[in-house]
Amino acid sequence: MTLTRADYPLAETQPGTVAGKRGKSLPEITLDSVLAGDVTMEDLRITPQALQAQADIARDVGRPTLALNFERGAELVEVPQDFIMQVYELLRPGRAKSKEELLEAAATMRGTYQAERIARFIEEAAETYAARGLFTFRF
Amino acid sequence: MTPKLNRWKRFADWDERPLRLDKFAAEDPANGFSAFSSPADPQPGIGIKDGRVVSLDGVLEHDYDMIDRFIARHHIDPEVAPEAMALESATIARWLVDMNVPREKLVRLAHGMTPAKLAEVVSQLNALEIAFAYSKMRARKTPGNQAHVTNAKDDPLQLAADAATAVAFGFDEIETTMRVSRNAWSNAVACAVGGAVGRWGTLFQCSSEEAEELRIAMAGFTSYAETVSVYGTEKSFTDGDDTPWSKAFLAAAYASRGVKMRCTSGAGSELLMGFHEAKSLLYLEARCLCLQRGMGVQGTQNGGIDGAPLTATIPGGVRELMAENLIAVWLDLECASGNDARSTESEIRVGAKILPYLIAGSDLICSGMGSILKYDNSFNPSLINGEELEDYLVLQRDFEADGGLTPLPESRAIELRERAVEAIAAVFEELDLSSPTEDMKSSVVYASGSDDTRSLMPRDVSFISEAIKERGITVIDVVKALAKRGFREEAENLLNVVKLRLSGDYLQTSAMIREGRIVSAVNDPNDYLGPGSGYRVSEERRLQLNDIRDVLDQKEVLRSEALHEKDEARHIRYRNLGPATNGPANDDVVIGISPAFGLKLYRTTAGHRLSEVLGAMLDAIRARGLKARVVRFRHTADTSFLGLSAARLAGSGIGIGIQAKGTAVIHQRDRQPHNNLELFSNAPITRLEHYRALGANAAAYALGEMPEPIVVPQRGEAMGSRYHARVALIYAIETGLTEAGAAPEEVDVTLTEVKS
Incomplete structure (x- = not known):
C-alpha cells in the first residue's frame, strides 16, 4: 500500500508498525527494555520498509527527488558499513583508475545486495567520470 | 591659526571604528568578484528532446561538465521545463512577492528551471522583496534555530553544560566540532548527554571527517549531518575531493542509517578555492542548489557559510546571500540560512544582517549561532555569539518576531549546567573513561567560557575519545550508564532521540522536534497567503519572547524609592505653611517643587538626594544676599509651568522649577511657558555642582545680571534608552498627584546635618 501525507508522522499514526531490524516496535523500545539488555543497536536501525514509506510520503507532497534518495537509501540499509565507505571512496575523484573499477562496484551492489538503483547510479557516475577525464592519476 | 592639514579629523575618528577593520573589495567580474551578474554568466535556456535535457543554459549535452550533467539528469523535470522556461523572468519575480500566488505553484515551476533562470528571476528583487519572498517560500511554517557548542579545550564537561544551556534557550539543533580531530568521539558523547538535560528533541551533529562522522552517527550519538559540501564549478568540486555522485551516494548512505542530512553550499566558496570561471556568485550558487535538489x-546549509565574510566584501554581497537563500527555499529545500561565520567587525552590520531573517523567519535562522563565547567557537566566531545572545533575545521582543529562542532565567541556567556536568561525569565514571574532580566540575558550572575553567585539557580528552572509539561504546551504553547513576530522565531523553531514526519521520524536509513531536514541512507546511496566514506569534509565545530579564514596572520603581524614604527623612523636613503668596519685595527667588518631590520620590535620576539638590540651590541663592522660598505646586508637574508659576510668585520675578527626577528650569515672570531662561533637561547627568550653579544664575538674573548659562555637558549617551522607561513611570507618579486648581503651598524646608 502506498502511503500519503495523512500517514505522517509514522511514529504517531502507526507506532506499532514502526520497528527496527529485529522486529522490535517503537512501543517495545523503552528505557526499561534497554536496561534489561533487550535492546541492541540493531533495534535502533531504520528498515528499508520505513524508508520506502517515507519515500511514498515525500512523493505525495511533491518531492520526487527526495523520494528517490530515500529509495536509494533503502537499498543501502543491508549493505555493510565498510563496503559503503569503500564505494564512497571509489566515487571520489581519481580514486578509481578506470571505469571498470566502478562498474565492478555497481555489479556487487546489484548482485550481492539487490541495490538496483544504486548500481545504476554508480554506472552513471562511471560514464560521467570517463567523459570528464576523472580517471586520471592524482599524486 | 590652524595650519593647513591633509585630512578632516572626522576621517581619523572613522579610522578608529571597528568597521574599518572590515576590508572591502572592488567589483571585478573577471576575477570572480561580482555578486549578481557577470559577463561570463550564461543566458537562461533549455533544450528538451524526447524527454531528455539536451542543452542547459547554452551548453550542449556533449559539452556538459559534471554539474550540468547531474542537474540535467536529476534536477530538471522535462515535463515542467518548457512551461517554466518560457515564462518571463519578471513575471515569475512578481509572483514570488505576490501573496495571492501560492507557494506550491512556484515550487512546481522551479522543478523545471535552470540555474541561470533561477538566478535571473531573483536578481530582479530588491532586498525587501527577497526577504518577503523568503518568508512566503520557506518550506516549514514554524521558524527554528541552530547553535554551535564547542570550546577551546574540547572539554567535555563544558560541552555538556553548554549543550544543556543551548537546549534550554530553545535551539532546535546543536552542532559541535573539535580543536583536535581525534577528540570527535568525546565531543559527541558530551554534547549528546548535555543535550538530553532539561528536555528532549534537540538534534545534534558532530562535524568531523566524512567517514568518521558517519561512524559516530552509527554509534547513535548524533542525529543529523550537514557538512556534505557541494560546489558550483567542476574544478572546485574535485579539489574539494568529491563529485556530485560521491556526495549523492553519501546522502543515500545517511538515509540508510536513519540520520537526517543536509548539504552545505554558499557564495564565495568557489572564489576562495580559485575556480570561479569568472561567474557571478549567485549563478554559481544556483548551480549548487539545483544540484542539491537533484x-x-x-535541505541545505546555505547563505555564504564559510564564504560569507568574503561575499560581504563585494558590492551587493549581503543581498546576494539573501537571494541564494531564497533560491534554496524556492527549490523546496530546508534552509539553514547561514548567519554563522562572522562577516564583519561592525555591530551595526551584524544587526542589519540578521534582521531580515529574524522577521522573515527561517527553518534554522543561524547555522549556527555561537551559544558559546567567540574564543570558544571552534568553527570560528559566529555572526551572533554568546556575548551577544541577549541582544538577539531583545530583537525578538522588539519586533515580536520568533527567532526560535526563549529567555532563560539565570537560576535555571545554573541548575541545568550543574545537572549536565554531573551527568557527563557520571557517564565517564560508569564507563571507566575519566573521573572528573569536584573542582573541575564546579569551575565549569559557573564559567562563561573555557578561560574560566580548571577542567580537562585536549590531551586528556584524546584518551577519553580514543577509548570510546576503540571500545565500541554506543549510545546504548551511555543510556544505561545515565540510568544506573540516577539520571533516568536524561536517559529517556537520549533514547527518544535515537528512536527517531526508526520511523525516519525526521528525514522529511525541514524536520525538527517541538515538545516531543515532529514538526516538518510535511505536517507544518508554510501556508502563507497574506496577513493572518503563515506563521504568527501566538499570545503565549509573545509572552515568552517578552520575558527578558530586569524589566521595570511601577511597582519596582516605588519599591526602590521606598528604600530611600527613611534615609531622606533624616536629611530634610518639609513643613506646609498654607497657601503661598506673592513675594512682597524684589529680593526673593522662588523654587517651585513638583507634587511628589520629597513625598513619594526622593532621588533625582542621577541618584542625588533631593535634600542635597534643594540645599545646593538654596545656598547659592542666599549666598548672593537674596531670600529663597520653596513653594510646592500641585496643579502641574510640568517643569516649565513649575518654573513659570514660581517666577510669578517671586518678588524678583525669577523662579526655579524642579521635578523630583531632577529636571529643572530657570524662568522669568513674563515669558511664554516654554521660553525659559535656562533648562537642565538631562537630569541623569546633572551633578550637584550644576544645581548649585543654577541657583547662582537664578540669583544673578534676579539681580539684573546676565550670567553665562550653565551647560551640562553630555557625551552622546542614549539618555532615552537608559532612563526613559523609569522617567515615564516616575513622572506618572507626579502627574497622579496633581489636582486641577490646587493652590500653591508655601513650604518651610529644614535641612538637618547627619553625622555618618
Whole structure:
C-alpha cells in the first residue's frame, strides 16, 4: 500500500508498525527494555520498509527527488558499513583508475545486495567520470 | 591659526571604528568578484528532446561538465521545463512577492528551471522583496534555530553544560566540532548527554571527517549531518575531493542509517578555492542548489557559510546571500540560512544582517549561532555569539518576531549546567573513561567560557575519545550508564532521540522536534497567503519572547524609592505653611517643587538626594544676599509651568522649577511657558555642582545680571534608552498627584546635618 501525507508522522499514526531490524516496535523500545539488555543497536536501525514509506510520503507532497534518495537509501540499509565507505571512496575523484573499477562496484551492489538503483547510479557516475577525464592519476 | 592639514579629523575618528577593520573589495567580474551578474554568466535556456535535457543554459549535452550533467539528469523535470522556461523572468519575480500566488505553484515551476533562470528571476528583487519572498517560500511554517557548542579545550564537561544551556534557550539543533580531530568521539558523547538535560528533541551533529562522522552517527550519538559540501564549478568540486555522485551516494548512505542530512553550499566558496570561471556568485550558487535538489537531500546549509565574510566584501554581497537563500527555499529545500561565520567587525552590520531573517523567519535562522563565547567557537566566531545572545533575545521582543529562542532565567541556567556536568561525569565514571574532580566540575558550572575553567585539557580528552572509539561504546551504553547513576530522565531523553531514526519521520524536509513531536514541512507546511496566514506569534509565545530579564514596572520603581524614604527623612523636613503668596519685595527667588518631590520620590535620576539638590540651590541663592522660598505646586508637574508659576510668585520675578527626577528650569515672570531662561533637561547627568550653579544664575538674573548659562555637558549617551522607561513611570507618579486648581503651598524646608 502506498502511503500519503495523512500517514505522517509514522511514529504517531502507526507506532506499532514502526520497528527496527529485529522486529522490535517503537512501543517495545523503552528505557526499561534497554536496561534489561533487550535492546541492541540493531533495534535502533531504520528498515528499508520505513524508508520506502517515507519515500511514498515525500512523493505525495511533491518531492520526487527526495523520494528517490530515500529509495536509494533503502537499498543501502543491508549493505555493510565498510563496503559503503569503500564505494564512497571509489566515487571520489581519481580514486578509481578506470571505469571498470566502478562498474565492478555497481555489479556487487546489484548482485550481492539487490541495490538496483544504486548500481545504476554508480554506472552513471562511471560514464560521467570517463567523459570528464576523472580517471586520471592524482599524486 | 590652524595650519593647513591633509585630512578632516572626522576621517581619523572613522579610522578608529571597528568597521574599518572590515576590508572591502572592488567589483571585478573577471576575477570572480561580482555578486549578481557577470559577463561570463550564461543566458537562461533549455533544450528538451524526447524527454531528455539536451542543452542547459547554452551548453550542449556533449559539452556538459559534471554539474550540468547531474542537474540535467536529476534536477530538471522535462515535463515542467518548457512551461517554466518560457515564462518571463519578471513575471515569475512578481509572483514570488505576490501573496495571492501560492507557494506550491512556484515550487512546481522551479522543478523545471535552470540555474541561470533561477538566478535571473531573483536578481530582479530588491532586498525587501527577497526577504518577503523568503518568508512566503520557506518550506516549514514554524521558524527554528541552530547553535554551535564547542570550546577551546574540547572539554567535555563544558560541552555538556553548554549543550544543556543551548537546549534550554530553545535551539532546535546543536552542532559541535573539535580543536583536535581525534577528540570527535568525546565531543559527541558530551554534547549528546548535555543535550538530553532539561528536555528532549534537540538534534545534534558532530562535524568531523566524512567517514568518521558517519561512524559516530552509527554509534547513535548524533542525529543529523550537514557538512556534505557541494560546489558550483567542476574544478572546485574535485579539489574539494568529491563529485556530485560521491556526495549523492553519501546522502543515500545517511538515509540508510536513519540520520537526517543536509548539504552545505554558499557564495564565495568557489572564489576562495580559485575556480570561479569568472561567474557571478549567485549563478554559481544556483548551480549548487539545483544540484542539491537533484541529489534528493531534504535541505541545505546555505547563505555564504564559510564564504560569507568574503561575499560581504563585494558590492551587493549581503543581498546576494539573501537571494541564494531564497533560491534554496524556492527549490523546496530546508534552509539553514547561514548567519554563522562572522562577516564583519561592525555591530551595526551584524544587526542589519540578521534582521531580515529574524522577521522573515527561517527553518534554522543561524547555522549556527555561537551559544558559546567567540574564543570558544571552534568553527570560528559566529555572526551572533554568546556575548551577544541577549541582544538577539531583545530583537525578538522588539519586533515580536520568533527567532526560535526563549529567555532563560539565570537560576535555571545554573541548575541545568550543574545537572549536565554531573551527568557527563557520571557517564565517564560508569564507563571507566575519566573521573572528573569536584573542582573541575564546579569551575565549569559557573564559567562563561573555557578561560574560566580548571577542567580537562585536549590531551586528556584524546584518551577519553580514543577509548570510546576503540571500545565500541554506543549510545546504548551511555543510556544505561545515565540510568544506573540516577539520571533516568536524561536517559529517556537520549533514547527518544535515537528512536527517531526508526520511523525516519525526521528525514522529511525541514524536520525538527517541538515538545516531543515532529514538526516538518510535511505536517507544518508554510501556508502563507497574506496577513493572518503563515506563521504568527501566538499570545503565549509573545509572552515568552517578552520575558527578558530586569524589566521595570511601577511597582519596582516605588519599591526602590521606598528604600530611600527613611534615609531622606533624616536629611530634610518639609513643613506646609498654607497657601503661598506673592513675594512682597524684589529680593526673593522662588523654587517651585513638583507634587511628589520629597513625598513619594526622593532621588533625582542621577541618584542625588533631593535634600542635597534643594540645599545646593538654596545656598547659592542666599549666598548672593537674596531670600529663597520653596513653594510646592500641585496643579502641574510640568517643569516649565513649575518654573513659570514660581517666577510669578517671586518678588524678583525669577523662579526655579524642579521635578523630583531632577529636571529643572530657570524662568522669568513674563515669558511664554516654554521660553525659559535656562533648562537642565538631562537630569541623569546633572551633578550637584550644576544645581548649585543654577541657583547662582537664578540669583544673578534676579539681580539684573546676565550670567553665562550653565551647560551640562553630555557625551552622546542614549539618555532615552537608559532612563526613559523609569522617567515615564516616575513622572506618572507626579502627574497622579496633581489636582486641577490646587493652590500653591508655601513650604518651610529644614535641612538637618547627619553625622555618618
